């Protein structure tokens with residue numbers, strides 16, 4: 136298989152950006168002027184920012200209002216030297232992180248746990264660098280717990296096929312077995328398949344609230360009940376939904392129980408850097424009980440460098456990101472999240488209605504605000520390419536081929552949803568009128584869906600190599 140066509144497509148996309156700037160492959164013998172560097176960055180900003188600011192992206196930037204960004208930038212600037220590894224130098228950071236965990240836990244049902252509950256009942260957690268790290272750490276904690284409790288040599292994760300790629304990454308990194316179970320016609324984890332997949336090696340059952348591909352919420356209560364009955368953990372991936380579902384519930388939308396109010400739920404990952412409106416680089420992992428969190432920690436008492444502890448994967452960490460995260464949470468507040476969620480769900484309603492009205496399109500499952508759709512009449516990746524030509528950056532999905540848009544505050548501004556629907560209608564008409572292979576990056580999706588996974592994985596490595604070429 137020749138992937139040079141794919142790489143040249145990629146090259147076409149990236150070349151104009153790369154050519155606009157002189158390539159730097161050596162340290163400048165004499166440091167460059169700060170003014171010149173700032174001018175260079177301003178030129179990049181002028182090219183790149185309008186696309187997401189004007190709402191052409193799915194997900195990516197979840198808030199994006201200028202005053203919000205300016206405020207967070209000021210907080211970041213005040214704490215740019217802080218490193219929570221040195222708790223003695225930056226005790227404020229320790230406080231911020233503990234409060235981020237406490238506020239997030241409370242939002243996700245920790246308030247239901249009685250105040251006099253023991254350490255194995257109380258909800259605790261840590262701040263991490265993102266959803267992937269939250270998930271990796273949880274999977275490591277369940278692995279170590281399974282080893283300690285039951286002597287399981289190769290613990291297993293049971294997860295629906297729609298669970299985030301981070302579970303597969305955890306399995307690769309930590310020598311775990313990932314047992315994938317199918318989803319039903321509504322794109323929710325198939326309960327019977329989960330029951331069958333659980334065995335004595337299962338360390339955790341995964342549920343998403345909602346899942347990234349189709350925005351559908353797995354039957355968390357039922358999955359957690361299976362986990363409790365079989366003496367295993369239940370991790371809820373609320374990376375996408377943690378800062379939306381509690382407010383959606385309060386607004387009266389149909390939200391099935393998904394948080395710590397469900398007895399068998401033993402951990403939750405939730406991304407502050409998505410709908411928590413913090414800058415990129417923070418997430419929270421929450422556990423029911425201290426012992427599970429202990430399985431996440433790293434400690435050593437034998438190192439000549441001294442007693443060393445770190446709660447997450449990194450050693451030194453960017454304290455400014457935690458400070459900005461804290462500032463995002465307390466400046467937004469309950470009223471802010473409620474209002475943001477109201478606007479997002481209303482806009483998503485407009486978008487869903489509009490998609491249903493476009494001949495040839497079909498929405499997958501019954502999502503709230505991450506809306507996946509496909510076509511039985513046009514090549515959906517051709518639609519992706521046609522949307523790309525109109526400036527849109529949507530998420531292509533596989534198995535089955537589809538696209539999704541994760542609705543954010545960027546789409547709630549006047550006219551954005553209408554522009555999306557008008558462009559989508561035109562893109563579908565174009566694809567129906569000119570059946571054939573899609574062009575551009577969309578071609579990659581059409582092609583890879585038909586190739587063995589092994590070959591595609593090698594091609595993806597070539598893609599990463601390519602990104603690192605100057």
Ligand SMILES: *Cc1c(COP(=O)(O)O)cnc(C)c1O
Nearest residue numbers: 265266267299346347372374375
């Ligand atoms: C975004 C996301 C993740 C991974 O988060 P990153 O912050 O990109 O590492 C995991 N699960 C779900 C459901 C997500 O939407």
